[in-house]
Amino acid sequence: xxxxxxxxxxxxxxxxxxxxxxxxxxxxxxxxxxxxxxxxxxxxxxxxxxxxxxxxxxxxxxxxxxxxxxxxxxxxxxxxxxxxxxxxxxxxxxxxxxxxxxxxxxxxxxxxxxxxxxxxxxxxxxxxxxxxxxxxxxxxxxxxxxxxxxxxxxxxxxxxxxxxxxxxxxxxxxxxxxxxxxxxxxxxxxxxxxxxxxxxxxxxxxxxxxxxxxxxxxxxxx
Amino acid sequence: xxxxxxxxxxxxxxxxxxxxxxxxxxxxxxxxxxxxxxxxxxxxxxxxxxxxxxxxxxxxxxxxxxxxxxxxxxxxxxxxxxxxxxxxxxxxxxxxxxxxxxxxxxxxxxxxxxxxxxxxxxxxxxxxxxxxxxxxxxxxxxxxxxxxxxxxxxxxxxxxxxxxxxxxxxxxxxxxxxxxxxxxxxxxxxxxxxxxxxxxxxxxxxxxxxxxxxxxxxxxxx
DNA sequence: TATTATTGACTGACGAGTAAGTTACTCAAT
DNA sequence: ATTGAGTAACTTACTCGTCAGTCAATAATA
Numbered sequence: 001x002x003x004x005x006x007x008x009x010x011x012x013x014x015x016x017x018x019x020x021x022x023x024x025x026x027x028x029x030x031x032x033x034x035x036x037x038x039x040x041x042x043x044x045x046x047x048x049x050x051x052x053x054x055x056x057x058x059x060x061x062x063x064x065x066x067x068x069x070x071x072x073x074x075x076x077x078x079x080x081x082x083x084x085x086x087x088x089x090x091x092x093x094x095x096x097x098x099x100x101x102x103x104x105x106x107x108x109x110x111x112x113x114x115x116x117x118x119x120x121x122x123x124x125x126x127x128x129x130x131x132x133x134x135x136x137x138x139x140x141x142x143x144x145x146x147x148x149x150x151x152x153x154x155x156x157x158x159x160x161x162x163x164x165x166x167x168x169x170x171x172x173x174x175x176x177x178x179x180x181x182x183x184x185x186x187x188x189x190x191x192x193x194x195x196x197x198x199x200x201x202x203x204x205x206x207x208x209x210x211x212x213x214x215x216x217x218x219x220x221x222x
Numbered sequence: 223x224x225x226x227x228x229x230x231x232x233x234x235x236x237x238x239x240x241x242x243x244x245x246x247x248x249x250x251x252x253x254x255x256x257x258x259x260x261x262x263x264x265x266x267x268x269x270x271x272x273x274x275x276x277x278x279x280x281x282x283x284x285x286x287x288x289x290x291x292x293x294x295x296x297x298x299x300x301x302x303x304x305x306x307x308x309x310x311x312x313x314x315x316x317x318x319x320x321x322x323x324x325x326x327x328x329x330x331x332x333x334x335x336x337x338x339x340x341x342x343x344x345x346x347x348x349x350x351x352x353x354x355x356x357x358x359x360x361x362x363x364x365x366x367x368x369x370x371x372x373x374x375x376x377x378x379x380x381x382x383x384x385x386x387x388x389x390x391x392x393x394x395x396x397x398x399x400x401x402x403x404x405x406x407x408x409x410x411x412x413x414x415x416x417x418x419x420x421x422x423x424x425x426x427x428x429x430x431x432x433x434x435x436x437x438x439x440x441x442x443x444x
Numbered sequence: 445t446a447t448t449a450t451t452g453a454c455t456g457a458c459g460a461g462t463a464a465g466t467t468a469c470t471c472a473a474t
Numbered sequence: 475a476t477t478g479a480g481t482a483a484c485t486t487a488c489t490c491g492t493c494a495g496t497c498a499a500t501a502a503t504a
Contacts, residue, residue, distance in 0.1 A: 014449050014502055035342055037259035041494065051451050053496085062494065120257055120342035122407065129407060138410055158429070164422045167410060171397045172390055185344065185351060188360055188389060200386045207380070208430035236468055236483050262459065273485050275462085284460070 012050075020058050022048045027069045032113035036066050036121055070118060070128055073110055074136055081105050085143065091151030092210075096202055098147060099173060102140060103198050106177025115178060137174065141166040148209060157209045169205050176201055234272075242280050244270045249291045254335035258288050258343055289350055292340060295332055296358055303327050307365070313373030314432075318424055320369060321395060324362060325420050328399025337400060359396065363388040370431060379431045391427050398423055 015022075026048035030039045041062060045052045059065040084101040086094065105111060114132075122129040145166030151157035157165075176197055183189040189197070237244075248270035252261045263284060267274045281287040306323040308316065327333060336354075344351040367388030373379035379387075398419055405411040411419070 010502060012450065012501080016449065019449090033345060035257060035259060037257055040492090052494090053451055054449080056495070057449075116341055119338055122404075123255060126407065130409070133409060141410060160425075161422070163410075165426070167398075168394055168422070168426045172394045175393045175397045176389075182344075185348065187352070187355060188363060188385075200383070200390070203382075204387070204390045204430045207432075208426045210429075232468060234467080234484065238483065241483090263461085264459080274460090275485055276483080278461070279483070 019048075019050065019054065023050070023055055023058060023065070024069050024072055027065055028073060028110060028113060031066060031069065031117060032109075036062075036117070066117075066121075067125060067128055070114065070125075070132065073114055074132070077105055077108070077111070078135065078139065082139075082143070091147055091154055091156045092206065095144070095147045095151065095169075095206070098143065099169070099202055099205070100198065102173055103177060103194075103201070106174055107180050107194065109181055112178050112181035137170060140174075141170045144169045151209070156211060158211050160209055165209050168208065172205065173201055241270075241272065241276065245272070245277055245280060245287070246291050246294055249287055250295060250332060250335060253288060253291065253339060254331075258284075258339070288339075288343075289347060292336065292347075292350055292354065295336055296354070299327055299330070299333070300357065300361065304361075304365070313369055313376055313378045314428065317366070317369045317373065317391075317428070320365065321391070321424055321427070322420065324395055325399060325416075325423070328396055329402045329416065331403055334400050334403035359392060362396075363392045366391045373431070378433060380433045382431055387431050390430065394427065395423055 023044065026044045027039075029047055030044045033039070034043075039062075041052050041055055044065075045055055048055075055065065059068060081101050081104075085098060089097070118129060118132050141163065143166070145162040148157055148160065148165045148169075149162040152159060152162065179186050179189050180194055180197055183192075245266065248266045249261075251269055252266045255261070256265075261284075263274050263277055266287075267277055270277075277287065281290060303323050303326075307320060311319065340351060340354050363385065365388070367384040370379055370382065370387045370391075371384040374381060374384065401408050401411050402416055402419055405414075
């Protein structure tokens with residue numbers, strides 16, 4: 001008994017390099033579960049495997065931790081989505097690809113949590129909100145808008161305001177992503193697989209901006 | 223000096239019939255501003271023009287007040303939107319009309335607040351969440367789905383899964399409504415009027431489900 | 445040994461909920 | 475019409491638990 005009596009394994013380790021990341025991840029989990037006001041720093045600390053005092057070594061207070069989290073997390077993902085864009089294909093193919101990649105991003109639990117937290121706390125952190133808007137949805141809309149513009153020029157798409165189209169495409173993808181991430185709680189998503197939903201999205205969107213009803217073609221993937 | 227010294231005007235009045243509504247309206251304002259956890263009952267009381275104790279005469283506790291508010295508020299609006307549906311017109315016209323009416327509903331500040339609160343508290347009130355989903359978005363999707371079904375039968379719309387189409391239509395309308403309600407804080411909505419956005423929405427949606435790109439399309443080869 | 449990361453018990457403020465006291469109103473008796 | 479006792483509506487001052495933030499002590503590491 002009592003391996004605790006005389007193990008020379010330390011009860012805790014010094015990890016100043018890893019603490020911020022650990023704490024931010026724990027913060028995402030706990031803030032995501034309870035919201036900014038109701039989340040307890042003790043819970044975040046325990047989830048991160050540290051004590052409450054440690055948090056204050058790396059973040060001045062609860063709000064700052066929250067803000068830092070909102071800033072840090074999306075920056076991990078965005079670059080990877082944008083890297084996926086290929087210049088080679090037709091606008092139609094390029095659009096389809098971008099929708100697929102965005103679909104993967106927008107369904108991640110962390111995205112859903114982030115969006116939810118931002119939305120609910122937007123009153124108190126306007127600068128944070130604007131930054132998020134700029135870095136996530138506007139970026140996405142602009143990229144989509146550019147693809148649409150190319151497609152119009154090439155005659156693949158009908159004459160539509162590219163920015164408006166980008167906004168529409170983003171909105172429908174985005175909200176379905178949030179729903180899909182929480183599918184278990186949303187009745188009208190329960191019976192659909194992610195791929196089915198994506199197919200419906202792509203079909204709907206391509207018809208909305210397409211020059212012609214499309215040769216009935218080719219939404220199959222997997 | 224001191225008109226308070228001997229006015230026979232009562233310092234407060236008994237209004238048991240009006241209190242619940244007053245308190246619920248105040249709750250929407252204060253919860254909407256600060257969220258469930260951070261909102262103070264004292265603030266709600268002051269906004270409602272009563273004292274904190276009065277709230278407890280009508281609601282057992284903070285959570286119950288919150289839930290009652292979520293239940294009560296949307297029921298005021300929904301019926302009025304559904305009453306607007308006319309059976310006479312073509313599916314296309316009927317759809318256009320329904321989108322217009324929903325657009326008005328979905329832009330109201332109270333809807334935006336409600337949606338935001340529901341989304342952020344969904345973890346803790348699953349039954350409330352399901353009820354909201356059932357009463358607001360699902361209802362809307364079903365109505366839209368029915369219109370689409372009619373339109374397919376009449377040849378106005380292409381052959382598309384009506385429920386999926388209803389979901390798409392709702393989603394894009396809904397999220398743009400939320401954005402429009404907070405337009406001042408959202409860069410990509412700032413330069414657009416509500417009517418412009420609605421026109422873009424209708425245009426996008428009708429093309430997405432339309433059999434042909436509208437009247438103009440009859441000249442296009444098949 | 446010196447240094448620095450980490451702990452955890454502590455404090456002070458804040459706010460939900462309570463209950464005893466106060467005020468507005470009601471209505472039966474005059 | 476007026477009174478005034480009874481009651482329902484409302485207020486206010488209080489309690490008590492909770493939790494953000496602090497700091498002196500302690501443990502790991504160089």
